[in-house]
């Protein structure tokens with residue numbers, strides 16, 4: 010691609026927004042042309058407005074941009090949203106109505122029947138929901154959503170098992186990092202040396218979103234998978250990386266070796282494998298007895314690979330395993346960028362740019 014595609018980042022000053030800025034600064038296809046946040050940040054340079062938390066220097070060319078208010082038009086066909094969920098709905102809709110393709114990390118539109126909730130390796134075919142959305146809403150642009158940060162890793166790890174053996178029931182306990190709560194997030198006095206067995210709305214999101222992602226598209230609508238899922242969500246004193254311990258019952262029985270083979274062999278379609286942000290393999294099975302671990306394994310595949318370990322028999326259901334994913338990369342900005350790459354590969358960004366010219 011000779012010229013990079015201009016993109017905007019909404020909520021660019023926050024935890025996920027900063028991850029977007031870091032990932033996009035060196036992206037081969039995209040270039041950050043606008044950063045936007047609340048009116049408290051608008052009008053200042055990005056460097057002045059942002060409490061930069063990434064462990065690499067802020068890209069200087071982005072630090073010099075002036076933070077905008079979150080109002081259309083966007084300088085290019087793609088808008089990434091990392092907005093506070095409470096304010097995201099009308100803002101994202103306004104950008105979509107103005108002709109932009111919005112790839113959002115917020116929960117607001119994820120369960121809308123006409124919004125694709127995408128993990129490119131898993132449900133690339135759900136992308137065609139965008140056509141129904143544009144028709145029914147009369148938009149030139151569109152909204153596509155990223156799953157919740159725990160769901161992104163969990164549903165990717167479940168996909169090969171569901172495809173090969175069909176999941177009937179599962180129990181999931183999460184151990185979620187502090188960065189999942191944004192900045193400044195959970196007060197240090199609440200989380201240091203502590204575990205908090207509650208994250209508002211999280212269990213419901215994981216249950217609903219996993220079934221939608223692993224559901225089937227027929228006649229322009231998603232039919233969610235019908236497995237039953239019980240989730241316990243916990244906040245733990247870890248900086249990055251959401252872990253989940255999983256017990257799963259399968260319709261067609263599989264032993265440990267068959268499950269590991271399915272997980273290791275799993276790949277997206279050939280065109281998804283060729284996207285710049287796609288890790289190969291998307292799932293890394295680690296058979297060491299005490300892995301994966303949050304600090305040691307969350308960055309695998311530049312944060313885009315999901316680690317699975319401790320695959321073993323379960324005395325209550327069929328199999329047990331541990332799943333780990335990076336919550337702000339695979340669970341947020343990295344996967345949103347991968348979705349935008351898929352939109353480019355599908356020819357949808359050219360069409361959006363053509364309409365807005």
Ligand SMILES: NC(=O)c1ccc[n+]([C@@H]2O[C@H](COP(=O)([O-])OP(=O)(O)OC[C@H]3O[C@@H](n4cnc5c(N)ncnc54)[C@H](OP(=O)(O)O)[C@@H]3O)[C@@H](O)[C@H]2O)c1
Pocket residue numbers: 019020021022023024025026045046047048049050051079091092093094096114115116156157158188189190191192193336337340341
């Ligand atoms: N953290 C994660 O691991 C993660 C993972 C997946 C999804 N998400 C979702 O991604 C979104 C962002 O999360 P985060 O963790 O990055 O949160 P955050 O650190 O609190 O950042 C929130 C961002 O929203 C902006 N904002 C707040 N109120 C606004 C308003 N009225 N108008 C315009 N912008 C406004 C903030 O701008 P100012 O700096 O100007 O206030 C900031 O840029 C949330 O919806 C969250 O649920 C987070």
